Amino acid sequence: MKVFLDAGHGGKDPGALGNGLQEKDIALSVTLKVGEILKRHNVEVIYSRTTDVFLELSERTNLANKANADIFVSIHCNAAENVNAKGVETFSYPNSTKGTALAKCIQDSILQSKIYTLNRGIKTANFAVLRQSNMPSALVELAFITNIDDFKILKDKQEELALAVAKGILNYLGVKYIEKTKIDCSPWAVEAMEWAKKLGLTDGTNPKDSRLI
Numbered sequence: 001m002k003v004f005l006d007a008g009h010g011g012k013d014p015g016a017l018g019n020g021l022q023e024k025d026i027a028l029s030v031t032l033k034v035g036e037i038l039k040r041h042n043v044e045v046i047y048s049r050t051t052d053v054f055l056e057l058s059e060r061t062n063l064a065n066k067a068n069a070d071i072f073v074s075i076h077c078n079a080a081e082n083v084n085a086k087g088v089e090t091f092s093y094p095n096s097t098k099g100t101a102l103a104k105c106i107q108d109s110i111l112q113s114k115i116y117t118l119n120r121g122i123k124t125a126n127f128a129v130l131r132q133s134n135m136p137s138a139l140v141e142l143a144f145i146t147n148i149d150d151f152k153i154l155k156d157k158q159e160e161l162a163l164a165v166a167k168g169i170l171n172y173l174g175v176k177y178i179e180k181t182k183i184d185c186s187p188w189a190v191e192a193m194e195w196a197k198k199l200g201l202t203d204g205t206n207p208k209d210s211r212l213i
């Protein structure tokens with residue numbers, strides 16, 4: 001499975017601004033964290049950008065299309081003149097059944113994580129990145145950079161947001177999420193440890209416990 005992750009904006013385009021934060025920085029930080037979680041699950045990850053650089057929208061979709069990615073996920077923050085506007089919403093391209101399913105997986109996962117202030121729902125939009133990508137695509141607006149409660153989430157809960165987005169993507173792909181443990185080992189060992197924990201053989205804190213060998 002190949003996932004194309006697109007951190008919104010970058011370089012000369014800061015995206016939305018609010019409370020001293022720039023959308024491009026939050027989008028990049030969360031996107032890279034999402035990618036790390038996906039890679040841990042043996043999902044191939046391709047990024048539009050991994051640094052603070054500017055790319056045209058068409059460059060982003062060209063990269064995804066050339067790479068033959070299975071899905072395209074663009075990560076953004078919202079903004080509004082009305083500082084009370086807040087919440088999370090995820091977009092797909094109109095009439096794309098798979099895109100809608102992908103958007104729903106991401107939105108639902110964020111709702112489950114409880115890292116949001118308001119559920120604005122899944123929506124469709126004729127965004128260039130959704131229109132020009134050849135694969136199922138979704139664009140998530142994590143929260144409003146212009147709202148004080150949302151801003152706190154964007155500033156302090158990037159790990160949790162990334163985890164929620166990654167879990168949503170994994171769910172769409174049908175890949176089971178595996179908890180990151182403190183033990184640095186391969187996914188199969190983590191699964192074995194989960195199994196041992198379920199059986200009550202271990203609480204997971206001592207992987208070298210002789211009873212496990």
Ligand SMILES: [Zn+2]
Pocket residue numbers: 008009015016023076077
């Ligand atoms: Zn944006």
